[in-house]
Amino acid sequence: MIVNLIERIYGFLWGDLLQIPLPGGGSVGISLLIILLIPAGIYFTIRTRGLPIRLFPDMVVALTGKKDDNNSLSTFQTLIVSTATRVGMGNLVGVVAAVSAGGAGAVFWMWVTALIGSSTAFIEATLAQMHKERDPLYGGFRGGPAYYIHDYIEGRTGKKKNHVLVSVLFAVSGLICWCGISQVISNSVAASFENAFSIPPLYTTIVLVILAAVIVLRKNATVKVLDLMVPFMAVCYFFITIFIIVTNIGSLPGVFVRIIQEAFGARQVVAGGFGAVLMNGVKRGLFSNEAGSGSAPCAAAAAECDKPVKAGFTQALGVFIDTIVICSCTAMIMLLAPEKLVAGKEGMDLLQTAMKYHLGEFGVIFIAVTLFLFSFSTFLGILFYARSNVSYLFGDKWCWQTAYKVLALVMLFIGGIATYTFVWDLGDVGIGLMTIFNIGALYLMGGQALDELKVYEASKKNKKS
Numbered sequence: 456m457i458v459n460l461i462e463r464i465y466g467f468l469w470g471d472l473l474q475i476p477l478p479g480g481g482s483v484g485i486s487l488l489i490i491l492l493i494p495a496g497i498y499f500t501i502r503t504r505g506l507p508i509r510l511f512p513d514m515v516v517a518l519t520g521k522k523d524d525n526n527s528l529s530t531f532q533t534l535i536v537s538t539a540t541r542v543g544m545g546n547l548v549g550v551v552a553a554v555s556a557g558g559a560g561a562v563f564w565m566w567v568t569a570l571i572g573s574s575t576a577f578i579e580a581t582l583a584q585m586h587k588e589r590d591p592l593y594g595g596f597r598g599g600p601a602y603y604i605h606d607y608i609e610g611r612t613g614k615k616k617n618h619v620l621v622s623v624l625f626a627v628s629g630l631i632c633w634c635g636i637s638q639v640i641s642n643s644v645a646a647s648f649e650n651a652f653s654i655p656p657l658y659t660t661i662v663l664v665i666l667a668a669v670i671v672l673r674k675n676a677t678v679k680v681l682d683l684m685v686p687f688m689a690v691c692y693f694f695i696t697i698f699i700i701v702t703n704i705g706s707l708p709g710v711f712v713r714i715i716q717e718a719f720g721a722r723q724v725v726a727g728g729f730g731a732v733l734m735n736g737v738k739r740g741l742f743s744n745e746a747g748s749g750s751a752p753c754a755a756a757a758a759e760c761d762k763p764v765k766a767g768f769t770q771a772l773g774v775f776i777d778t779i780v781i782c783s784c785t786a787m788i789m790l791l792a793p794e795k796l797v798a799g800k801e802g803m804d805l806l807q808t809a810m811k812y813h814l815g816e817f818g819v820i821f822i823a824v825t826l827f828l829f830s831f832s833t834f835l836g837i838l839f840y841a842r843s844n845v846s847y848l849f850g851d852k853w854c855w856q857t858a859y860k861v862l863a864l865v866m867l868f869i870g871g872i873a874t875y876t877f878v879w880d881l882g883d884v885g886i887g888l889m890t891i892f893n894i895g896a897l898y899l900m901g902g903q904a905l906d907e908l909k910v911y912e913a914s915k916k917n918k919k920s
Contacts, residue, residue, distance in 0.1 A: 465880040468887035488887055491894045492747045496571030499578050499897075502905055507573035507771060514775075517768035528595060528757045530769045532682060536754040537745075537773045538689070539681045539836035550785040559710070560717030562786040569778030572746030573771040578897055581767035581904035583752030584760055590843075591851050597843040598756025600749040600893045601626045605847075607900055618847075625749060625892040626844035630859065632885020633837040637863050638870025639882055640830040645871040650807065651823035660871025664864055667831070671838050671860050681835055688828040689781065695821065696784035699813045703791045710790045746774050748886050749893035753840040764911045767904065788813065838863060 473485040500506065518531045528536070550565070579600070586606045587598035601622040608619045641663055645656035670680050700707060745751055751773065755766040785806070792809035810818030841859055849855035 461880050461884055464884050465887075468891075469883055488890055491890060492575070493568075493571070495747055495894050495897060496568070496575045499574040499901065500571050502901070503574050503577065503908060506577055506908075507570055507775065510768065511772075511775075514768040514772040517765040518772070528754075528759065530758050530760060530765055533754045533758040533766065534769045534773050535681050535685045536757075536836055536839050537751040537770060538776060539685050539832040550782050559713045559786075559790055560715075562714050562783070562790075563718035565778055565782055565786075569746075569774050569782075572778075573774045575897065576746040576751060576774045577764075577767040577771040577908075578901050578904045579747065579749060579752045579893065580755035580770035581763045581907055582897070582900055583756040584758060584763035584766035585903060585907065587756040590757075590846070592846065592853065592856065593842065596757050596759070597753075597846060599753035599840075599843050600889070600896060601629075601844055601847045602756070603752075603900060604892065604896045607896065621892055621896075622847060625889055626847050628885050628888035628892065629749070629753075629844045630841060630848075630885075632882055632889060633841055634863060634866045635881030635883075635885055636837055637834060637866040640834050641867045641869075641871030644827050644830050647807075647823040647826045651819050657872055660868055663827075663831070663871060664868045667834055667867060668864055670835060671864070672857070681832060681839075684828065684832050684835075688825065688832065689776075692781065692784060692825055695814075696787055699791060700787055702813070706791055710787065713790065714786075745886075747890055747894055747897070749889045750837075750840055750886070753843050754836075756843065762907070762911055764904075764907050767908075834863070834867065 468488055469486045471485065472487050472490065503509075518534060521529065550562075582603045583598045583600070586603035587596040588602065589595075590597040604625060605616070605619045605622045608621065609616055641660050644663060645659045648654045648659045649656055751770050755770050758766045758769070760766050789806060789809045792812045796808065796812055807819050807822050810822045812818070814821065838860060841863070842856065845855050845859050
């Protein structure tokens, strides 16, 4: 019964709510989440006057912000935490799923989604910074959509409240989402290690859970580990991809032509496949960069900033790093392999076959290890996000923080030893519900972030003059 309920909710959130007919008898299915996220991204891109392109240098400069409190996080550290979750499952499993189902053209729509998603990420992160509060348990600051929604409703009603229903629903949805992702993480890692090293899933899962427990059950070890792990794995993955591109430089123009042709190609439209190209690119792009879902603001609120917009700039840059850089790396690895070699393959088998073509057996091993690191960092990152939501729901008590960590570790173990067809759906349902509550708040409160942006730009002009 629970599985059926999850599948029904998933169908409502991600299924085809609208059907737009195309020439040749095909159609484009538009889901509720697409209807919410794409217009929001376009709206905030217009309202910020093309922030992702116009203020890109400011995004980079924002990373140099200093902190005075050792218990708080710098803007760079919050980028690391949010990148840990973005540069994870979505960048490998998600991109492979998008290309498997939607072809090369799906990559283009992932790029478009990231470009407009950066503006949404800026708004939600700036709001999180504006409505953050002190964290008596971990030190520093905490916040996120549950907190800024709470503040908004208190302001509208003029009454102090312990909890607000929408904030509670957001926090619960987040905890459900992250438990679902925990199962997907261990399932994918165990499967890849079995393929690469013939290691039984049980052994891989036990090691994964023990390593995770040692880190997450300590007070502030999570951020310290991510500070070391995320830059290392992202740089390694990027340079391996550059090596593959350089060794296949002659095929690169053809790959870009294929991406553009399949993104808009008449063949896809006439065949009725354009909907698959568009929706798979957009859906996996949204799932990967998380813009608008309300996850990354939980990290943005922890930053110590002299101006709230700097936290917004940092998270907007995070979307760029995730999709334009890392997701593109995964896509290039697959698309630079001969089409005949990878024809008919799906999922991680597609990616590992492509890597074997480029780098031999080392490629298969590299992908397995990379998936482990990406997935492990995702798990650490989502537990950092969970801190503020657990506190909002249950108060400032260590027992509740520890209880959720143990639950997530149990989910991590279960996912590694058994395959459940609904685990992706559970993660998608959680992130879908989060998005509904968060996007509504962004439309209502986005003016606050836009006002902060105006103040920031005015101060820049005054300094120059």
